[in-house]
Amino acid sequence: MSLALLRSRALTGLEAPLVSVEVHLANGLPAFNIVGLADTEVRESRERVRAAILNSQLEFPSRRITVNLAPADLPKESGRFDLPIALGILAASGQVPLDGLDASEFAGELSLSGELRPVRGALAMAMGLGRDNAARQAAGEGPARSFVVAAENAPEAALIDGVTVYAARSLLEVCAHLGPLPADRLARAQPLVEIAGGDPAGPDMRDVRGQAQARRAMEIAAAGQHSALLVGPPGTGKSMLAQRFAGLLPPMTLDEALESAAVQSLTAAGFHPARWRERPYRSPHHTASAAALVGGGSNPRPGEISLAHQGVLFLDELPEFDRKVLEVLREPLESGRVTISRAMRQADFPARFQFIAAMNPCPCGYQGHPSRPCRCTPDQVLRYQSRLSGPLLDRIDLQVEVPAQDHQEMLDGPPGEPSADVRQRVLAARAVQQARQGKPNAALSGREIDEHCPLAPEAQALLRGAMAKLAWSARAYFRVLKIARTIADLAGAEPLQPSHVGEAIQYRRALRTP
Structure with a gap:
């Protein structure tokens, strides 16, 4: 034997x-x-x-x-x-x-x-x-x-x-x-050639003309690792902004790149060496199921939110997704992980991604448009916006209005600021956060918010007044504090001033569902 x-x-x-x-x-x-x-x-x-x-x-x-x-x-x-x-x-x-x-x-x-x-x-x-x-x-x-x-x-x-x-x-x-x-004997394999420095290839923010507030919101989202919802009529540049967002993010560290590549290697398509240290960008269609988003199967495989790990998950036409599908995003947005349980096994996948979403303000898309009338009744608008639950909206840090632009500005206006210039400010703000707390502002816990987000007296009064008037939850209150902290980091300020808090409040008012 x-x-x-x-x-x-x-x-x-x-x-x-x-x-x-x-x-x-x-x-x-x-x-x-x-x-x-x-x-x-x-x-x-x-x-x-x-x-x-x-x-x-x-x-x-x-x-x-x-x-x-x-x-x-x-x-x-x-x-x-x-x-x-x-x-x-x-x-x-x-x-x-x-x-x-x-x-x-x-x-x-x-x-x-x-x-x-x-x-x-x-x-x-x-x-x-x-x-x-x-x-x-x-x-x-x-x-x-x-x-x-x-x-x-x-x-x-x-x-x-x-x-x-x-x-x-x-x-x-x-x-x-x-x-x-x-x-x-076999030859010893050599690792992939690492991409050294340089700006990431891909679409550039300079292609987006106008939309100063939305561009500013994208910079804040990148600087603090915040999620964002872009609300506006068709053709205002929401998808363009989302597609260029990854170019504002800092380069991946070796550990982040390895973890992201390891998730990619679990799929049938596998990991592509040409995309080494490239932040993933995933944009599933609105017909995607809950299993397609979080993963599943008898032998659990990662879904779209895990494939977007260390990168960007973009959901266009957000209300068109099934509400049950959107609700599965709530836990990963908070925990950064997905657990898939089956009768014979349980699998954990990382899911730390930046969530960017876009939607129209109403079913026809033209509510508030300066030149095209909206054909929707108030009840239709209410039903459309109510497809997004309050708890899900609470977990989205920035809710930004992307209004319709004047045709002259859109066609003949000057190019926007290049992604490389914005990225330098994002890198500086991330460096401040790393030195102060060792993580981006979006990942701060309640105790860390108290420690690292000191408010000037006038800023505290402004924030408490906004919370009472807008009926915010405690989660929304703390998310506004994190956004204000990021705005202050971009400005190089330490105590949060009324101007920082006031700007942060504006990014929570683009969409209000009853």
Whole structure:
């Protein structure tokens, strides 16, 4: 009897728990069984592995083969276990040395010809291996393990410090790497080339003519990481502002870029190396379901709000979304995480995004337009605006009116301020916040607001009067304080003055639903 032990990774949300692949060969009638809560994709690997071994001119043993994927209570899915299963069979039958298997982890799908195909989640698996390597070294449990993956997955996996990644194109290449000949070893993968400095490519704010107040609101939203709702008639530039918003945000740190890329790697489309350190911009259609927004499935996958992690989520025509769909945004806007629970598993996905939304003020879109009359009755306007619940509106920091412009200004007016200039002010304000409290103003807790948002006496009286007159909730009161703090940071002021508070109050009055 022969036994081989290899290691791979499963995926549960963004976590990648360790999976032991145990392969046992015994005498008896030829059979090939896989146990350990394997789904259809994993069970089908029996035929892929058999064909890959034979077409690689290796011997498939005519014995009773049992493959155990441990732990047994962890669901296993995807074809990523093909490579470790095939190597385990070859090692247990003496075709690959058992020595050295413990030094690496393996993941990859095999074609029938023995070629290695990429799998989703390679970056998330490498992150899990990196954490385990650090823990092993801290505990003195042995050297760090390397990671062997398909060549297409290798550049993204090599981004993780503390993990040596080897790129393989076929099963035979991996066998040669494990063999005694150093000349046949796999090449060590190099990480993606990091984008150095510079302004992000994409649409520029200078394309937006006029709309000074809306542009100012976008600058405040970027400086303090605030959410924003743009309200105005069609054609006033709401979508243009949202599409250019990401260009105002600071560059992603390495940790932010890795976390965002890891979420992208969990999707069928995968992570695109050309978008490394580029903030994601997601704009789902208003027919999207709640599962499309938050994620779901029997094997939970991230939804649009997680794919927008560390970037921008833009919802155009906000009232056209189903109300139940919009309500699922409430918890992620507060917590920055999404938890998807199923009968057999629970998955957590990060969801720290900047929320930008746009809507018309009424069903026809022309309420308050200077030249086009509105055809909506007051009841129609009320029903339209009431599609957005009060609790959801409470969680949107800035509610900005984007009015219709004069045609002359829109066509012949001077270009707007370039994104690069606005971005410099945003970076300066973010640096002030990082030095003062270690986080953007939008993330301040109640105790931190008391500490970092001191009000001048006149500003305090103004804010309390506005709260009483406008019937704000406590949440709205604290959000106005955070906005005023950001306005003061952009101005380089410390105590919040009446001018800061007064401007912040104006950004809570564009839309009022009964």
